[in-house]
Structure formats: structure tokens, C-alpha cells
Amino acid sequence: MVQAHPKRQSSAEKAAPPARRKRGARRTQAAPLAPTRQALRARRKFLRIFPKGFRDPDYIDLERAYKWNAHLAWEQALGRDKFAGLLAAGRYGDIANAAIRIESKTNLLFSFEKMALRDAVRAPASAKAFATALYDFLYGTAGMAERVTRWVEAIDGLPRRQTRVLTWPLVTVFGFIACPDVHVFFKPTVTREAARRYGVELPYASRPAWEIYESLLAFVKRVRGDISDLRPRDMIDLQSFLWVQGSDEYPD
Secondary structure, three states, rough: OOOOOOOOOOOHHHHOOOOOOOOOOOOOOOOOOOOOHHHHHHHHHHHHHHOOHHHHHHHHHHHHHHHHHHHHHHHHHHHHHHHHHHHHHOOOHHHHHHHEEEEOOOOOOOOHHHHHHHHHHHOHHHHHHHHHHHHHHHOOOOOHHHHHHHHHHHOOOOOOOOOOOOOOOHHHHHHHHHHHOOOOOOHHHHHHHHHOOOOOOOOOOOOOOHHHHHHHHHHHHEEEEEEEEHOOHHHHHHHHHHHHHHOOOOOO
């Protein structure tokens, strides 16, 4: 029986470029970069303190529970629909007081920042400016860069009595409480120290600005990828992870 020989390619066929990938076909994704030595050291420190990671009972008690409870209180008092209804009714003072009351149950802000905010929104006009800007920041339809910038400008426009209101913790705390799936809390000294130990030099200026916050979000996204197997739930877990790295409360 005569066997068929495989067809030989002509020289023209050999020189022809490979067929183009059809539009819509999947590209092969590059493998994620392995965590750096500093990232692995950060993981070891966190797991040394909380052996069960983000599900460790001590972690829940010390770091997560009070922040999550603040979020739940926010959802009940100032969730999107409730917040919109209060705005429509002109209850700006109630909105400001609710935001201050919910945050006061946490230790996120320094006492001087808490007092500065209470003083800043005491007047009806200031409460209105704060409430309308806060709703736009949290629930507005513009892009995040525009919303953050407007929020910073609104805080900067509040009256100052003794202490300045425009600080990074004050600008970021309400986004963190209200939308922990999106916003992260920025305590500059501790967070920058955590980043430095992670091998990252975060850009920084004392005046809040979108570009710096954007860099912070990018850094947090990188951390989330490095510890994805620990299953961080949200920005609460990620902020707490970084707090453990940079705070004197958790020495090496």
C-alpha cells in the first residue's frame, strides 16, 4: 500500500508571516509578578501577629470590627437613598451631625481633627456645604478624580477656628467608612512608613490632592495582589494590613 507523504511547504509558504489573531480572540495574560522580598516580609509580620490572617479572632477584635461597625452604622443613617432624602429635605445639620457621630465611635481621626470638623460645620451654611459636597464625593456620577478634587476644595472652604480642617485623615475617613470597597483611609505617617518597608516611596504633600490619592490607591491595589491568597475582603482589611506594617503598635 502506497503511503502518502506529508506535503512539503514551498519557500513562499515558509516565508509567509503567521496568520493574524482574530479580533476578539483572547490574549495570553502575563503571569503576575512575584511578591518582592519586602512584600514577603510584610506578610510574615502580619501572620506572626494574626496567625489566621484576616479571619483571626484577634484581628477582628482589634482592627476590623469597629471599622465595619462604623460602615454598618453609616449604611443605616447615611446610605445613598437615606442621604438623598435628607438632602432633599434640607436637613444638612442632621447629615453633618450623623457623619460626625458615626466617625466618633472610631479612633481613626485625632481628637484635634474631630474638634476641628465639629467647629467647621456648626454654622448652617457650613453644614450645607459639607453635606452637599459629601454626597457628591460618595455617590456622585462624575469620575473619581473630579469628585475627590471637589471634595478637597469643599473641605478647604470650611471655616477654620483653631485647627485646620484640611488634613489627609479628615479628607479620606468618610469615604473609607461609607464605601470600604472603593476608598482607603490615609494616615500619612503610618501609611508612608508601611510603604517604605514595602519598598515603595509614596508621593506626598501635606495638602490633599487627587494625584497623591491615586498613587495610594495604586499601591493598595498592588498589596492586594500580593496577599490575594489571604483573601482581604475590602479596604478595611488592606488598610489594617498596612497599619500593622507601619504602626508602633505592632513592633517588628
